[in-house]
Amino acid sequence: MPIGQHADQPGARESGRASELNHRERATLRAVASGRAEISCSCEPDLFVDGLSCCDQATTRTLVRRGFIEAAVEGPCGGRVLAVLTAAGMVALNESLRSGAVTAA
Template identity: 45%
Template sequence: MTPTPLNGRALTLLRAVAAGRAELGAGSEPDLRIDGLLCSVQPTAHALTHAGLVRPVRAVAPGQWVPAELTAAGAQVLELDSAA
């Protein structure tokens, strides 16, 4: 389920993930780092992950960090935003 509508912060996070600049921390609530810095809008990062727009590239143990990637749905959201 996609959060509707996505605000500018959420779209910025999706763009950072698409650019390969993001990592997800494994745990019950996946935290997000951009360029190695903890994201200041973790509730938005959690919502994007729970909505199925962002995912880790592979499973890791809790407490570890792994690169993040867009799902097909996340890529579609960015394409629709670019077209608007």
């Protein structure tokens, strides 16, 4: 199971439709896609963009639970590794960019 995802957590099985992405989620996915993000190796991962802590960790954790973001490699507990989009994350980002579907954060 990916970092941070627990089958018993609310949202662990969310559909992840691109039309459900809000502005913050889309911006976070773009930052990860650009290779500017690191993620902490934890059951409640934190995201760092350009070396700075992301101000909306709830969005990070939602995207991890939805299966859109994951660690590129395994790392030590609490360590930081490169964050990458999953195949589902790439699809969701591409669909949201193509459709322009964005909801308010």
